[in-house]
Amino acid sequence: MSPYLGKARPRPDAAEKATGRAEYIHDIRRPGMLHAAIRFSEHAHARIKGIDTLKAERIRGVRAVITAQNTPEIRLGFLRDNVALKGEKVRQFRDEVAAVAAIDPDVAAEAAAAIEVEYEPLPALFDPASALDEGAPLVHERDAAGRPLETNLMPVHFRHSSGDITAARSAAAHAVSGEFSTPLIQQSCMGTAGALAEFDPRMNLTIWAKTQIPFLAQRDFNSALSQIGLAGRNTRVIVPALGGGFGTGLDTHCYEYIAILLAWRTGKPVKILYKRDQEFAYLSPRQSSTVRISQGCDAGGRLTFRDVHVTQDNGAYGSWGATYPSVMMIPATSLYRVPNIEFDCELVYTNNTYAQAMRGYGNPELTWALESNLDELAEAAGIDPLEIRRINCNEPGEVTPMGLRVTTCGLRECIEGVGERLGWKNKGGWGAGKKRGVGLASMVHVGGSGRIYRSDASGVILRLDDYGNLYVASGGVDMGQGLHSALQIMAADSVGVDPERVFITQTDTSTCPWDVGTHASRGAFTAGNALLMAAEKMRRQLFEAAIDLYPDLVEQARRSWIRANPDTPPADFDWRASVAPERFQLRNNLLSLRDTPPIPWLEIDLAKLIRAAHFRAGGGEMFTVEAFYDPPSELPDWERGQGNMSACYTYGTQGVEVEVDTDTGDVKIVAMVSVLDVGRVINPQALRGQIVGAIAQGVGYALYEQVITEKGRILNPNFTDYKIPTAVEIDFPLDLEYIETDEPAGPYGAKGIGEPGLTPTAPAIANAIFDAVGVRVRDLPITPERLLAALHARYDDHIPRRAPNAR
Amino acid sequence: MSSYHRPPSVAEALRLKRELPGSSFIAGGTDLLVQMKDRVRQPTALISIRHLSELTRIETDGGARLGAATPLSDLADDSALMTGWPILGEALRDFASVQIRGSATIGGNLCNGSPAADAAPALIVLGARVRIAGLDGERLLPVEQLFEAPGRTRVREEELLVSIELDPPLPSGHGVFLKKMRTAMDVSLASIASLALLRDGRLEEIRLAAGSVAPVPMRLHETEKVLRDRPLTPERIAEARRVARDEVRPITDIRAGADYRRHIVGVFVQRALEATLEKGDR
Missing domain, CATH: 3.90.1170.50 (Aldehyde oxidase/xanthine dehydrogenase, a/b hammerhead)
Structure with a gap:
C-alpha cells in the first residue's frame, strides 16, 4: 500500500x-x-x-x-x-x-x-434571433481571409445524427419537449x-x-x-x-x-x-445558450430518442468558447443509453460581449436541459425520476452512439448512492405545508482528457539532485485546482521519495516540457500519466546504477554501523546474492532490497547513491528523465459527431433536498449529496476542495448568477450586483461520496474531476423544486422572482399548502 | 483629496467643514471610500470624526442616545440597547459583513441617504430623532423626516449629525424587522420594520416603515390606518398586506422588479403582523 x-x-x-x-x-x-x-x-x-x-x-x-x-x-x-x-x-x-x-x-x-x-x-444586434433575421446588419462583413460573409451564423459545425429519430418519435410511448436557457456567467476568479x-x-x-x-x-x-x-x-x-x-x-x-x-x-x-469592474466588463464570460430538447421513451421507460438543438449567443468574436458544442455532444449522445439521436447547434455573432470558456465547457448548459427534461419525461411516463435513470443507465464496456468507448463506469452506483444517502425511498410524506422536495441529476464528462487538438499530450521532466530532492517540471498549470498536489503525491509514490522532497517547478515555457493546456479536467490525468512514465524511467536508471554502486555503499554503511554499535552480532545473510535491478526498492528516499531480513545497513539513502553515480570515476551520470504522454483517444469528426475523444469518462450524480418559500419564491437547500465516479482518489483533501468549490459554482449557476446586459452594456460589473453564493448560501449538509472504479487508463486509476462537480447541480436543484411545488423554471438562474412568477402562473395566487404532486 | 483632518472636537470639526469648501466628514468610510475610488465623490478634504468620544458613546437611561460615529457592531454588542430596543438589533444583525459592521457607523448609514439603509425603517418605527449640530447650535429632526431623495438628507452642508435619540421603549411593544436580499451579502431589495402594541386583541399602536421600496425609507401611513385601533384578525392582516403593496413606490432595477418588491412588502407586513398576533397580548 x-x-x-x-x-x-x-x-x-x-x-x-x-x-x-x-x-x-x-x-x-x-x-x-x-x-x-x-x-x-x-x-x-x-x-x-x-x-x-x-x-x-x-x-x-x-x-x-x-x-x-x-x-x-x-x-x-x-x-x-x-x-x-x-x-x-x-x-x-x-x-x-x-x-x-x-x-x-x-x-x-x-x-x-x-x-x-x-x-x-x-444598427446593433443583441439576440441571436434578430441576428439571424433576413437583412440583419452583419457583425463581420468579411472573414479573416477577406472573403465576404452573408450571415451572422459562425462558420463552425458540430452535428450528430444516429438511428432514425422520426420513426422513434412516432413510436415513443411518451415524449416531452422543452426549451431551456442559461445566462452569461462571470467566471469570478478571485485574482483578476x-x-x-x-x-x-x-x-x-x-x-x-x-x-x-x-x-x-x-x-x-x-x-x-x-x-x-x-x-x-x-x-x-x-x-x-x-x-x-x-x-x-x-x-x-x-x-x-x-x-x-x-x-x-x-x-x-x-x-x-484589470480591476474587478474591468474584469466583469472587458473579459469574456461564459456563453448564454438556449437548448431545445425532446426526449421519448417506451412504455417501460427505456429512452428511445433524443433531439437537441442548441443556439448560442456568441457575441462579437470567436473564442475557444465557440467550440462548446464539441463537449455538449458528449451528454447529448452519451448520458444514458439512447439509440436515436439528433444534435445540432447554431452559434451566432451578435454585438454582445464575446463569450469564452468556463468550467464544464458546454456540459452544464446541455445537462441543465437534458436532466430537467428527463424529469418531465419521467413525470409523463409515471416513472420515478430515480428509476428512469436506473433503467437507462450507462454500463462499463458500452460504445455510445458518438463512438465514446466507455471503459469504467460507476453511474449505477452513483445514482443508487444518491438515492440511498438522500433517503429517496422515503421521499413521499413531507410534512404538510412544508414545501420540501428532492431531485437528482447525473452527468458524464471527459475523464481522460478531451482531444480537441491534434496533440492532447503532456510532458513531464523529472530531475533528482545530489541530495535526493526530486524536481517535477510539467507544462500543466495549477490555477488553484491542486494539480501540483496531485503531482507531488504521485511523484513521491512512483519514484519513491518523501513528498516533502518533491519540488514542483514554476510553469515556464523555457524550463517545462510541452503541454496542450490545462482544460477538460485533464491536468492530473495526462500530466499524471506522463509523470508515471518518467518515474518508471527514473527508477530503471537508478536501479541500474545501483547494481555497481550498492554493494560498496552497503559495505560503507555496514562498517559505520558496526563502529557505532560494536556489539552487533554478525549477520549471516548473503545480501550480495540478491543484488539485481528487479530486487531493488525505493521508498521515502531509501534504497533497499526486496525480501531481505531487516538489516539496518541494507537501507541506503538515495542521495548517497546519486552522489556515487554522479561523481563516479571515469564518467558519472545525472538523473534527469522525461516522458511525453498522449492519451489513447481520437480527434472526433465534428460534422458527423463521431469519435472517442477521451481515454475514459467520468460519471456522477447529485441529489438535492430543497425547501421552497411559496410566499417569497426563496429556495433553501436543505441538503445535498454528490456521488462521483472519480476512478481513484489521489488526495481526498484536494478532491473535496474541487468538488465543494464546483458545487458552490453550480449553486450560483442554479440560483443567483447572471451578467445582466442592456443593449450590449453590462449593468452589474461588481459583486454587489452580480451575486455569487456566500458561505451562508452553501452552509448546508453536503455529503460527498466517491466511487473508485480504478480506471485502467488513469494514473493510479484516477479520472479527471475538475469540471464534473458543477455539471449536474442546477438540474438537480430544479428537479427538487419541481418535486416540492410542482413548478418547473426553464431559465437560469431560478431567482425568487422567477419562481414566484411561475408559482403564480400555475396556481393563480392560490398556492396550495401542499404541492399537488407531493406523494 | 488634498488633506486629511482629525479635529479634537465636534465644534472644531464644524469649523473645519466651513473653512474647507467641498470637504467631507468621514467616519467608517465604508460607503465614502468606495465612492471616492469610483470617483463618484471627490471631496477636497476629509475630516475624520470617528475618534471623537462625544460621537461614539451609547447612553441608555430610560431612553437612549447613540453617538453618530458608533460602529454598528458596538451597538449590537450593547446589551442594554439590544434588550430595550430589540428591533434595532434585528436590523443590524444581518447588515453586510462582520468587517463592515465593525467599521460602518449608525450615523453614516443614515447620512448616506440610501433608500436601502437597513437602520432607517427600524429607527423610524421607534420614533427616533437625530440631533444635528451646526455652528449656530443644534436641532432635532425625526428620522422619518431625515431623508429627502436618494443620496440626499436634510443634514445641510455645514452640519453634522451627532446622535440618534430614542424614547423609552413602548411597554409591551412588539417589534419585527424583515428584509429580503439575494444572498447573505447584499443591499436589501425590500425591508420592513413593524412596531405593534396589541391589547385585548386590538392594535393600540402600530408603526410600519419600509426600505428599498421608495426613493427614501418610508413610513407606511395608509397601512397603519387600516390597522390602528382595530382588532388584529387574519382578515385585517390580509387587507393590510394589500394596502402596503399599493402604498410603496418601488422601482425596477437589476436587483428586483417593482412588482416583486411590492409583493415582498405585502408578504413582510403580513408576516410581521402574524408574528405579533401569535405573540399575543403579553
Missing part, C-alpha cells in the same frame, strides 16, 4: 498562499516597468471615424499611445476574427480602440480617458486578469501571463511577434500563481497583445491589470 496515495495532505502551495508569499501577476514588478490602460468602445456597433490621441500624448508621464493606425495588426482568436486594436469598427462595448503606457496606473487611466474617438453608430510583457535586448519576449495554455500561448505570441516584424524571435511564457482560471486562460487576449505592443513600442516592461 502506498503511504501517500489516498491520504489527505495539504497542497504544496497552501502555506505560501495563506501567508501572502505566493506571487500573483499583481505582485510582479520589473525595473523601469510602465503601466498600461486601454480605451474601450462606447458603442455596441459603430464605425470608427477618427481617433485623436494628441491630448493623451501631452499628459505628463505618458510614454506611448497606440491605436490600429500606428501599430501593426495582430489577429487572434480561434477563427482569427479578432484584432488586438480595432481600426475599422467596434462590434461590442468592450472593443479595444487605443491603449496607453505611462509611468503609473493613474496617469495611464487619465490618458486613456483623454483619447478622443469619433464614431458613426451602426493581467499580464506583464518585456523584451530583452535581442527582442525576445518574456510575458507573465494568467494563462492555462502556456505552450499554445507561446505559439500565439510568437505569431504576434511575426506580425510586428519580429519573425524568428521567441516568447517565454511564465505563469505566476493564479487566483483561479475556470477557463478564462484558455484563449490569449487582446489585453496581452496590447501589453506586448506597448512593451515593443516603449522598450520597457509593460504591465496591465
